[in-house]
Amino acid sequence: MKNDIDPFADVESSNERKGDMDEVVVSRFGSGSIRQALSRWWMMLVFGGLGYAAALYYMSIMPLKTEAVAVLEVDIKQRQVMGEELETDRMSPELVLATTASKLTSPAILAKVANSPEVQALQRVVPPEFSFKPRYWRAEDELEFKPASAVETVEIVDMMAKEWVSISGRRNTSLIDIKVKHPDPEAARTIADTILRVFMDQEEESKSGGASAVFQSLKQEAEAAREDLEEAQNSLQVYVAATKLSEQIQVARAELINLRQRYKSKHPKLVQFTAVYKDLNQRFRIEIKRASNTASEKAFWLKYSEQLDQLDAKIKQEDDHLGKSSDEWLSIAQNALATRAHLLNARITQGQQLYEKLTQRLTELDVADEENVDDYKIVQSAFIGLAEDSLRLIYLAAGTVLGAAVGFGFAYLMGVIDFKIYDVRSVEEATGLTCMAAVPTDSGFARKGNWKPILQREPHSANAEAIRNLRASIVLLGRKDRHKFLLMTSAQPGEGKTTMAAELASVFAMNKEKTLLVGMDLRKPRLNAYFPSIDDKIGLTEVLAGQNSLDECIVPSGIDNLDVLPSGGKCPNPSELLHEDELEKLFGDLRSRYERVIIDSAPLLPVCDTRLLTEFVDSVVLVVRSRKAPVGALLRSIQLLDHAGKKPVGVVINGLKVSGGSTYYGYKGYGEYATEGYYSD
Numbered sequence: 001m002k003n004d005i006d007p008f009a010d011v012e013s014s015n016e017r018k019g020d021m022d023e024v025v026v027s028r029f030g031s032g033s034i035r036q037a038l039s040r041w042w043m044m045l046v047f048g049g050l051g052y053a054a055a056l057y058y059m060s061i062m063p064l065k066t067e068a069v070a071v072l073e074v075d076i077k078q079r080q081v082m083g084e085e086l087e088t089d090r091m092s093p094e095l096v097l098a099t100t101a102s103k104l105t106s107p108a109i110l111a112k113v114a115n116s117p118e119v120q121a122l123q124r125v126v127p128p129e130f131s132f133k134p135r136y137w138r139a140e141d142e143l144e145f146k147p148a149s150a151v152e153t154v155e156i157v158d159m160m161a162k163e164w165v166s167i168s169g170r171r172n173t174s175l176i177d178i179k180v181k182h183p184d185p186e187a188a189r190t191i192a193d194t195i196l197r198v199f200m201d202q203e204e205e206s207k208s209g210g211a212s213a214v215f216q217s218l219k220q221e222a223e224a225a226r227e228d229l230e231e232a233q234n235s236l237q238v239y240v241a242a243t244k245l246s247e248q249i250q251v252a253r254a255e256l257i258n259l260r261q262r263y264k265s266k267h268p269k270l271v272q273f274t275a276v277y278k279d280l281n282q283r284f285r286i287e288i289k290r291a292s293n294t295a296s297e298k299a300f301w302l303k304y305s306e307q308l309d310q311l312d313a314k315i316k317q318e319d320d321h322l323g324k325s326s327d328e329w330l331s332i333a334q335n336a337l338a339t340r341a342h343l344l345n346a347r348i349t350q351g352q353q354l355y356e357k358l359t360q361r362l363t364e365l366d367v368a369d370e371e372n373v374d375d376y377k378i379v380q381s382a383f384i385g386l387a388e389d390s391l392r393l394i395y396l397a398a399g400t401v402l403g404a405a406v407g408f409g410f411a412y413l414m415g416v417i418d419f420k421i422y423d424v425r426s427v428e429e430a431t432g433l434t435c436m437a438a439v440p441t442d443s444g445f446a447r448k449g450n451w452k453p454i455l456q457r458e459p460h461s462a463n464a465e466a467i468r469n470l471r472a473s474i475v476l477l478g479r480k481d482r483h484k485f486l487l488m489t490s491a492q493p494g495e496g497k498t499t500m501a502a503e504l505a506s507v508f509a510m511n512k513e514k515t516l517l518v519g520m521d522l523r524k525p526r527l528n529a530y531f532p533s534i535d536d537k538i539g540l541t542e543v544l545a546g547q548n549s550l551d552e553c554i555v556p557s558g559i560d561n562l563d564v565l566p567s568g569g570k571c572p573n574p575s576e577l578l579h580e581d582e583l584e585k586l587f588g589d590l591r592s593r594y595e596r597v598i599i600d601s602a603p604l605l606p607v608c609d610t611r612l613l614t615e616f617v618d619s620v621v622l623v624v625r626s627r628k629a630p631v632g633a634l635l636r637s638i639q640l641l642d643h644a645g646k647k648p649v650g651v652v653i654n655g656l657k658v659s660g661g662s663t664y665y666g667y668k669g670y671g672e673y674a675t676e677g678y679y680s681d
Contacts, residue, residue, distance in 0.1 A: 036415035036422055037408055044407035051403020055395045060134035063127055064392065065181040068188035070196050071379040072176045074100050093174065100176060100376075101167040104199055107157060110165070112198045114148070114156040119194055123147045124184040125156065145184065164191065175379060185384050192382035203376055222358035229351035235296050236344040239337060242287035246334050249284055252277045281330065288333050297340075304336050419631040421624050427653050430631045431638060436621065436650035437470035439463065439500070440657075451530040453506035453559065470500070470652060471507045477619060477649055480513075484591060485617040487520075487599045489610045491637040495625040496654040498526040501600040508596045509562035515596040517557065518565045520613060522574035523602055525567035531557055539568025543586065544577040550589055563594075578612045587616040604637040614646035622651045 074097060103109065113119055124145035131138065148156060166179045178195055182188035256277050263270040292301035311329040421427045424435045440462050454463045477483050488501040498521070505517040519527035522541060528534060534555050542548040543565075550565075557564045571577060590597050599617065601610040614620060620641060624634060641648055 034412065034415075035425070037411035040411035040414065043411045044404045047407025047410070048400050048404035051399040051401070051406070052396060053399075054403065055399025057134065058399070059392065059395055060136065061130070061132055063135075063183035064395075065183055066185040066188055066384055068180045068182070068185070068192040068382040068384055069380075070178040070192040070382040072100075072104075072178060072196060072199075073377045073379045074174045074176060075375045075377065097169045097174065097176060101169065104167050104176070104178060104195060105161060105165055107161070109195065109198055109202065110157045110160050111153060112202075113191065113194045114153045114160070116194050116198065118190050119156070120148050122184075122187050122190060125187055126151050126159070127183050160191065164188075165195065178382075180382070189382045189384060196378055196381070200376060200378065218358055218362050222355060222362060225351055225355040225358060229348060229355055231296065232344050232347040232351060235294075236341065236348065238291045238294050238297060239341055239344075242284060242291055242337055243341060245280060245284040245287055246337055249277075249280050249330065249334075252280055281326065284330070284333070288337070300340055301336070304332060307332060421626055421629045421631065421634065421653065423626070423656060424653060427624055427634075427651055431634060431651060433622075433638070433648055434473075434650045435653055436473035437466050437652045438656050439466040439470075439496075439652060439654045451502065453510070454503060455507055455510060467503045467507050470504055471511070473650060474504075474619070474621075480595060483618045483649075484595065485587065485597045485599065485619070487601050487610070487613060487617040487620045488623060489601045489620065489637075490603050490623045490625075491605050491629060491633040493524070493603050493606065495603075495623050495629060497603075497623040498530070498600050500621075500623050500652055500654065501598050502527070502530050505562055505596070505598040506559055508598070509557075509559050512561060513595040514561050514593075515598065516554070516563045516565060516590060516594045518590075518597060518599045519567040520599050520609070521602045522567055522571065522577070522609065523607060525570075527564065527566055527600060531564055531566075533558070534564055534566055537569055539566035541568035541571050541574075541577060543568070544579075544582050545571075550586070575607070575609055575612065578609060580615075583613070583616050604640055605633060611640060611644040614641060614644045617646070619649045620646050622648045624651050624653050626653055626655045626657070628655070 119125070125148040126146035128142055128144060131142070160180075164180050164182055166181070168177050168179065169175070170177065178192050180188045180192040180195075182191065252273075256273055259267075259270045259273055291297055292305065308329060311326075311332070315326050315329065421430065424438050427433075428435055454461065454467060458464055474483060474486065486504070488497045488504070490497040502517060505515050509515040517527065518540065519525055520540060534557075538548050539553050543550050543553050553568065554563050554565050556562075587597075599613070601613055604610050622634070622637060638648060
């Protein structure tokens with residue numbers, strides 16, 4: 001079965017438990033500080049005027065610079081030259097653009113620009129020397145420009161590199177902007193165009209000369225590769241006969257071994273084949289000696305010559321051309337021959353491949369030179385940007401805006417370091433509590449001795465609406481019996497808690513709720529001033545001291561349903577009267593008599609009286625006066641109440657500035673109420 005929802009159900013316990021776990025975070029950088037900064041609009045106005053004046057002064061000491069812009073397009077090509085000495089890495093487009101930008105501002109280019117006839121003909125090149133004296137206070141000779149012909153080239157180059165010329169690439173394009181800033185528009189345009197012309201001329205010369213140099217270098221490399229290939233081929237020809245004989249010897253040796261196994265040494269067939277094998281051996285020895293004596297092959301055979309010579313001497317000494325020494329000589333010579341032939345064949349293969357690549361690249365370069373494609377193209381000659389009048393407006397606007405921004409910064413800083421409560425948002429940001437009402441207190445609240453509830457005198461005023469809002473906020477806290485005893489207090493004296501307590505009690509009474517207003521500020525009683533007809537000689541002090549009964553001290557206020565329990569006579573130490581037993585008896589008696597009990601208690605920070613009462617009340621409301629209460633004092637008060645076991649249900653902000661003459665604070669100018677007067681009791 002679904003439970004009925006009571007709109008006045010008591011949600012205090014859950015909300016309070018949640019509130020106990022929440023940390024209060026003081027924000028001094030939120031929208032409240034921004035609004036406070038905007039309220040100091042005069043600071044932004046003053047600093048904006050100062051910024052305008054500063055811009056005027058800046059323009060009077062610094063000549064305005066016009067900007068000429070020329071546009072160059074880079075045709076990015078991926079070229080690669082083959083060869084051990086000329087092979088280069090491929091450049092990324094970003095690197096190509098950066099390299100081009102560096103070339104444009106190189107000292108060589110700028111020197112040619114400075115010495116060019118176009119620049120030398122300019123009469124307004126070097127501006128007058130800098131001075132803090134405004135232009136209208138200087139003599140005519142102090143404002144004159146120097147012609148380019150009267151200035152050293154080094155000086156012009158230095159000014160172009162450091163002050164006048166800047167190069168920038170356009171994102172995601174191959175375009176480069178050459179920008180020249182100069183006080184004279186004609187000088188700016190001429191310098192920009194001359195930089196483009198000098199750069200294009202230099203690149204054209206470099207390109208034609210560079211291509212010829214590359215072609216000649218590749219041609220020389222190709223010729224060297226061809227000569228090396230021919231040398232290897234000629235060397236291989238030296239071994240043609242020896243190679244054939246080596247192959248025949250291998251076959252004959254196998255046949256000789258076979259015949260020796262089949263026949264005896266005197267057999268005619270064996271004798272005949274032995275002579276043939278001996279002849280092949282002798283001819284092979286002759287070919288090897290001839291090849292090893294060739295000029296191109298001596299270096300290779302040098303490491304074998306000593307071993308072969310020793311075996312030759314041994315063969316002659318033994319007179320056996322078919323013996324063991326002869327076989328050893330033959331084996332060494334054949335192995336060396338095979339190694340040399342393999343090296344020469346590999347050299348020939350590599351030489352042929354390199355020669356083919358080089359000849360192909362030479363053909364490509366020859367075709368490229370004939371095509372003569374430009375790598376750079378002038379997209380736009382130099383043009384002048386903003387006119388001088390437009391620049392003046394920009395400088396003045398920038399100075400004004402910057403000055404206003406500085407003024408706002410100072411105003412914002414003042415709001416940050418000013419730890420006071422100004423409006424609803426600032427009190428909520430500082431405390432984390434709900435603002436139950438914002439009271440624009442002014443002359444609508446009657447003074448002491450002539451007090452009358454605002455709802456009776458001015459029921460349609462903003463003050464009356466604020467009191468109604470306070471009552472509505474308390475009603476919405478929960479059931480009446482759960483919030484019967486309501487304690488009104490503040491961090492410091494003079495924040496208006498007594499007025500708020502009296503007005504709140506009166507609005508409950510007018511709503512036909514039997515209400516009691518209790519003056520529990522025993523140190524500085526204030527309620528008596530609101531009700532001068534009430535005898536303040538007896539009251540709460542006498543009740544707690546047991547001198548008078550409660551019925552003797554409670555008096556009617558003159559307002560229907562509203563009674564008053566005044567503070568009574570002064571006592572030297574009020575905290576001694578606030579015994580737990582006496583308070584428990586008092587509050588128990590009052591609970592059975594009244595529907596609402598509004599308590600005006602002492603401030604929290606000066607004395608401890610209020611903390612002794614929190615155990616017996618249902619709700620605590622903090623009254624905060626705008627532009628007086630420091631945030632630290634307010635937070636300390638909340639901390640003291642937390643330690644006493646009673647977190648405030650909300651705050652009432654008093655004395656706000658009314659903006660725009662709004663009749664109801666909640667709908668117009670909520671956070672910025674103005675009133676010259678406020679009630680401080």
